[in-house]
């Protein structure tokens with residue numbers, strides 16, 4: 001039986017559950033929250049869409065009962081505080097580290113073989129925290145951010161080119177932060193043709209800037225952090241694991257010498273399959289991209305230093 005548990009039945013957690021259910025590839029999705037009745041309510045509401053949206057996935061909600069999560073192959077962490085307008089993801093480090101640290105033992109007690117997907121921000125730092133305190137092999141701790149940032153990059157490129165986003169290919173690597181992410185312009189294509197052949201430098205600069213502040217723009221508009229694209233990106237990641245798709249996507253994983261870096265979780269292109277992280281793909285970066293990637297690593301390591309009381 002394929003089973004996914006999602007900690008946090010808030011905006012991102014519930015949307016992830018919805019997209020997973022709509023894809024109809026798992027038997028059970030469990031939503032767990034600490035707010036009395038929230039997960040049960042969202043699970044029931046979502047379950048009532050099954051006859052219309054044509055899925056058989058069972059959705060179960062629970063207030064803090066980890067026994068309901070037992071035997072999950074994948075556990076998604078969205079249990080954390082989202083940012084508000086004017087905040088950076090890094091501002092959330094202390095409060096979210098406390099939450100993340102506390103949930104790990106209960107997850108592993110009931111699902112000792114689970115692959116853990118970290119969505120909580122600051123995501124690269126929270127992934128590092130989970131990696132360190134769980135003691136799991138690195139293939140089983142994966143941070144979701146690069147797939148989301150890449151989707152936002154493709155959206156911005158599609159707007160600039162006036163074409164559907166499905167015609168665009170591209171990746172964003174490095175940190176899942178406003179200043180740290182690195183959209184790989186040199187590799188982005190429109191139907192296999194480099195996007196730089198179609199766009200002026202001004203337009204390219206605009207696309208890159210809007211991609212980097214994509215989350216912040218939405219937080220400003222909505223008054224709170226967004227959920228549709230984060231939920232969709234998380235569902236794609238879960239799907240690739242449980243159906244062993246071996247898709248390539250940028251994810252935050254522990255580097256052990258790849259891209260010249262050690263002891264940091266940060267977004268790099270990886271293959272995602274039944275073992276979680278199957279392998280890291282080392283692509284050739286331009287010198288400018290390399291410099292930006294290394295600066296992004298340094299910034300993440302600085303934020304990670306704030307974890308010293310949690311490790």
Ligand code: APR
Nearest residue numbers: 008009010011012013033034078079080081082119120121
């Ligand atoms: N265990 C389970 N659930 C928890 C816990 C906990 N220890 N602590 C908090 N939660 C729950 C909250 O009660 C809330 O319902 O996590 C949920 C978070 O949902 P939202 O506040 O709606 O936040 P959301 O927008 O979903 O973002 C969650 O993901 O993208 C990141 O930055 C975002 O860190 C944030 C996280």
